[in-house]
Amino acid sequence: MLILLVEDDSAQLEPLQTALSKVGHIVDAVQDGETASWLIKEREYDLLILDWMLPKVSGIELCRHYRNLNLAAPVLMITAKDTTADKVTGLDAGADDYIVKPVDVLELLARVRALGRRSPLWQGEMIELADLRLDLTHLTLERGVDNIQLSVKEFQLMEYLMRHPRQVLSRDQIEQALWSWGSEPESNAVTTLVRRLRQRLETLGAKDWLETVYGMGYRLHSPN
Amino acid sequence: MFERSRRRLAYWFALSMGSILILFAFTVYHRQVKDQMREFDARIYDQAKRIAASTTYQKQGESWLIDTENVSLRDRNALESKIIYIRWYDFQQRLLQFTGYSPHQRSQVTPGWQTQKYDFHLKGQPLSKHLRRLTLPLKDDGSPVGYLQIAVSLGPLQTSLARSRLFLSLGIPIALTFTGVVGWILGHFAMQPAKRSYEQLQRFTADASHELRAPIAAILSNAQVGLLASEDDDQERDQRLSNIVIQSKSMSSLVANLLFLARHEGQLNPQDVANIDLVELLSSIAEGYIDSAIDKDLRFEVDLPASPVEVHSDRDLLQRAIGNLLDNAFKYTPNGGKITMRLEPKPRQVLIKIMDTGIGIPEVDLPHIFDRFYRVDKARTRETGGVGLGLAIARQIIKAHDGKITVVSEAEKGTTVQICLPLQPQ
Structure with a gap:
């Protein structure tokens, strides 16, 4: 899958990118929302993994923007915000799934697989x-x-x-x-x-x- | 949540103020009724006296002859126009004379005041009115002669009271609405402090969880990616391990800072407090920053007095506070800028000023910059800036020294932080 991974902290971005690449995904890893909002128009992603708190454009705004473009790929939010209200905000903005930091890599990979199965292009394992x-x-x-x-x-x-x-x-x-x-x-x-x-x-x-x-x-x- | 509290506050305010208002209105109305009634009665009584005085009696055997020739109703005033009837009875309560409305039945004559309802026909329409009747015993030299009965319509009094009732029935709801609105507005002001501290707490929790989770997240994912690496990929594993070391160190320094804040809340430890020379302390701190000044091409000016300035303080803590301020100045001043550190002794206090020509702090953020974990950069980028504890620590240290720390800043122009420490009386 072609995945857009947006996370501003490079210490957290790099291992996730490595893990996703290792299982065969192609990962575009960027550290700010502005670059990401330009990229979603340039490339057709199969999945977006967004951190909530990003410089310039937040993950939530990015998600709304993406949905406003009528793009349908699943969006997975990753954030340290763990209150129910935050989760509701995240899901209402158009996210399909929500993971609270610290992210368990195995869980992330499983959720990515699960979201991939929901894709209309899914053809099985x-x-x-x-x-x-x-x-x-x-x-x-x-x-x-x-x-x-x-x-x-x-x-x-x-x-x-x-x-x-x-x-x-x-x-x-x-x-x-x-x-x-x-x-x-x-x-x-x-x-x-x-x-x-x-x-x-x-x-x-x-x-x-x-x-x-x-x-x-x-x-x-x-x-x- | 605050909206609900505000609504309840407004509601209770309106309710309590409203009850007081209604109680007050009823008391006033009740008094008004009594006063007007008394006044009305007094006028009827005067009138009755006048009529009684102008009536002449003549004894004829057992009975009295009553002459009403001299009774005059000509000086008509408002009251007289409302007189329904005047009747004279002898002491056996037999009607002798009357003017006005004729009695259609024999009525009981009891001396004193009565309020009655009477029905009459006006142009064929049945009407009913309230009237106030006074029955006055007539006496001649102390022996009973008969009774004078005067009945007056209560119409004018009722009209005036009806007007009062209308005023109250319109006025009270308006006043209640007004109280509600005032309560709503007051509620807004009453909620402000609670709302502010709630927001501050919310921000603190959110920021703290972000800062604490970031290194843990990085450690966890590095460890897991390391475990996923194939057994012979030593390079990958080494890379992961060294990442974990870096992240653990940053986590450890964060925890150390938090513990520091918790431990040094309040008083200084008396064992660590001594008389120290600020001139010497500041110049030794400044030395540590010369390299970074050269690296960033910054002009770093240190302006210290020639003679020592002694303060009673904890040297390590003060060094840490000033270090935090200088760290910020160096971090947020672009290359080519200027940083000045100045020590100004005053008669009772000493000022330490750290001025930079950096990016400054926006005005909206100024009230919060000393809050724990507060950062102007809401996205909390790790590449620029720390976790947001530096100024909180600096302020706590200065406060423990009974000092004051203030910040003046202008966005894009620069920031001046001033520490004011009290001098020991010599």
């Missing part, structure tokens, strides 16, 4: 293309009895390709979908990543599934 199966929780790829463990980046590329089967995806599209906002991947990063994924696919005997369309990009399809 597995995505399938012909006899190729991608396990979203364990980051593994299966074909028949064979089973391989993917790295986070390989998994993210595989997920992106499998969610857009038979489509030609350009290098730019892949770059934008897989890398966090503001990070600058090396010029050949996509090529290297595709090569690495092909090697992994080879072990499953599916190397030729990932096809290079010259001058355009890449495409995942079942040869049969």
